[in-house]
Amino acid sequence: MSNERIEGILAEFKNPAELLKAAEKMRDAGYKDYDCHSPFPIHGMDKAMGEKRSILGWMVGPVAFVMVIFGFLFEGWTSTIAYPLVISGKPLFSYQAYGAVAFAIMVLTSALTALVGMLALNKLPRFHHPVFYSDRFAKVSDDGFFVSVEAGDKQFDREKTKAFLESIGGTHIEELIAND
Amino acid sequence: MSVTVKNNSITPVLEEPPLITGNQTFASITEKISSITETKPGKGWALGFSIAAFLALILFGSIGFLFWEGVGIWGLNNPVSWGWAIVNFVFWVGIGHAGTLISAILFIFRQRWRTSINRFAEAMTIFAVICALIFPGIHVGRVWVAYFMFPIPNQMEMWPNFRSPLLWDVFAVGTYFSVSLMFWYTGLIPDLATLRDRAKSMLRKRVFGILSLGWRGGNKQWKHYELAYLLLAGLSTPLVLSVHSVVSTDFATSVIPGWHTTIFPPYFVAGAIFSGFAMVLTLAIIARKIFGLEHIITINHFEKMNKIMLLTGMMVGYAYGMEFFIAWYSGNDYETFTFLNRAFGPYAWAYWTMITCNVFIPQLFWFKKIRRSIPAMFVITIFINIGMWFERFVIVVSSLSRDFLPSSWDYYAPTIFDISLLVGSFGLFFTLFLLFIRYLPMIAMSEVKGVMPQADPHYYEKHD
Secondary structure (H helix, E strand, O other): OOOOEEEEEEEEEOOHHHHHHHHHHHHHOOOOOEEEEOOOOOOOHHHHHOOOOOOHHHHHHHHHHHHHHHHHHHHHHHHHHHOOOOOOOOOOOOHHHHHHHHHHHHHHHHHHHHHHHHHHHOOOOOOOOHHHHOOHHHHHHOOOEEEEEEOOOOOOOHHHHHHHHHHOOOEEEEEEEEOO | OOOOOOHHHOOHHHOOOOOOOOOOOHHHHHHHHHHHHHOOOOHHHHHHHHHHHHHHHHHHHHHHHHHHHOHHHOOOOOOOOOOHHHHHHHHHHHHHHHHHHHHHHHHHOOOHHHHHOHHHHHHHHHHHHHHHHHHHHHHOOOHHHHHHHOOOOOOOOOOOOOOOHHHHHHHHHHHHHHHHHHHHHHHHHHHHHHHHHHOOOHHHHHHHHHHOOOOOOEHHHHHHHHHHHHHHHHHHHHHHHHHHHHHHHHHHOOOOOOOOOOOHHHHHHHHHHHHHHHHHHHHHHHHHHHHOOOOOOOHHHHHHHHHHHHHHHHHHHHHHHHHHHHHHHOOOHHHHHHHHHHHHOOOHHHHHHHHHHHHHHHHHHHOHHHHOOHHHHHHHHHHHHHHHHHHHHHHHHHHHHOOOOHHHOOOOOOOHHHHHHHHHHHHHHHHHHHHHHHHOOOOOHHHHHHHOHHHOOOHHHHHO
């Protein structure tokens, strides 16, 4: 077929320890566009892959900070300017009463940012990805441990990468071929 | 050569018993939990679902009639303007708290045993809060203007009164529901991917494929995922304490004797966790038995939960005692009367039911044998569920029925519609819960796998 092209290579590893070792070797060999897939997060994998800490906290923190102030000011604005209403002789700007709602607004918007931000950083939802060409890859959510290298990586070479993955203990090495 | 410490040489007393028993592998966990959602449920499920769905229909029917006729169909009278609807609201919100405590606070404290029960408990939270939200929603009377509660710009240029605790409630409980739902869904994503990968039929492949958002389990994804999970846990942690505190201010900021006390927020929170754990345990005992999950939800999990109930039960007992003490110590005649009236007045039967169920019966958990006996704990949790409903009944109804003016006193009795709404809300709760255990993984597979000894890369150094 003319449109056949390789989009990546997938290799399977036996257990979390082997995957961790493989990740270290991939990192040392200079690969960037690769990922280690596992059914659960593996402790120490970020370090092994040379990954930096997620920046999600820097998205949620500012949202929390801004939204708690917004909530507080919004309550003050509605009860003093937009719709002043004297109830049981209480002062219009009763800041003591605004805490609960300002807090709720902060938590709600921060949680939304955490979820949406996580999906955005992970580029999800994404229903089409080279790793899904492999049938074996279905094991990843059960008890499979995989390393995938994308063809876009600078180090990527169809034969050399395959040989390298084999040399670090990968089995069932598979080419991820797009057929379209 | 560095010094090596053999794990075996450490005194075995310090070693925790394994969280998961029965020599499970990653695959056996996947199989055990996913297969529940993939096979046809037994007759028991169908029967339970029919009953629950029938009761839920009663709920919707009663709500329909309520909208048609008005809140006069309830047993409300002149002093008792808050009846069962508010009792049920506080009861259901309270039930939810255990789920959030297990999913958020125990996560922050690295209590790894939570992984076996957290999905389950979070689902219970969401369904309980749905039941809770119905009651204040229908209690407003004119439901067609319920949108007044939200700060929506409108042609009347009208805004809600943010100084009212009832409005705080709208935000607190609304936020609680939304955040719980987001937290639950975040936790579900890897497990939905498992169901997607195991799916045989096109329909299941499509549905779980869409719901799992194309999750690939790559570490570059786990990195963000784990931080999002931690942040959501961190955001939910204050919610456990704040939501029921805000609910308690509905009462505490009023001037009614018996309501106007500063002990209410911590007292309500302790009661919420107490009742929530009782409900989690009631449901977990049944589900564990029916689906054979004895190796994943072990007796050790139950014992830990029983200890939490013993603790929070005593906090509640302390609050009951302290309310009495302050009523006497304040020298306020109205306060003193209200509390004497609770214990010896027309609602004494409800008060002593509450004390018996919430304070006396849980003391049985001091005995290790009872903490580890499934029939015993099942019965005790039912008592606690009943007792905690009565606690809210005592607070709401006995305080209102006899306030400052004896000429306005009246006795409150529920009507058939109060009863149908309470029973119906249980129907809705169980309908949703049964659907959940039928169609979604009721135990967080990826999290359980993560706490198994095989998940630790160091495990293989010793065993190879």
